[in-house]
Amino acid sequence: APMTRYASAGGGPLAASRELKQMVKALHKAGIEVILDVVYNHTNEADDANPYVTSFRGIDNKVYYMLDPKNNSQLLNFSGCGNTLNCNHPVVMELVLDSLRHWVKEYHIDGFRFDLASVLCRGPDGSPLDAPPLIREIAKDSVLSRCKIIAEPWDCGGLYLVGRFPNWDRWAEWNGKYRDDLRRFIKGDPGMKGVLATRVSGSADLYQGEPAEASSWCELYNST
Known part of the structure; x- marks a missing residue:
């Protein structure tokens, strides 16, 4: 809300x-679309050292949060905010889907940018999933089918999925390598012409099945 x-x-x-x-x-x-930035990777309920119980921790901590079974079920922290939502649990997954559908049906939001979206690719114990159920359901959902869905494809636990975020031909990505390489080029770092060419031409090394063609193009760019 x-x-x-x-x-x-x-x-x-x-x-x-x-x-x-x-x-x-x-x-x-x-003629302006509205993209909503959404944060489904953590809540306001903080960590175990400074718990701030307002909702999910008072309902079912084990369902709503990722816990470390080897450390007295302490909250896992892949978000940098003290807790990590257990997004691929069926109950939590339905909560996220209902939330997204609500924004589309009630407010006519055109799309969403998902903060630290790699968290949404983790299982209950924090391990990465090859085919995360929530990511798939968002991609296949009939209400969300007309929306733009954009992943920030990394998290604070080191799960860096730029160029390999599970997408089901629906998810777009923030290209962190484009951002970083463009900054290096503008700063004047040496040896960046070919890298810049790769980035502004679509980052074929990340997103194209046949990167050799792009490499040849970059070599041509370097020689001119």
């Missing part, structure tokens, strides 16, 4: 909801 403080003149939760819908409608009328 939209935060109450987003309402103008202290209008309260209903006003916040109504005004967000009006904003989306106005942006659409102007």
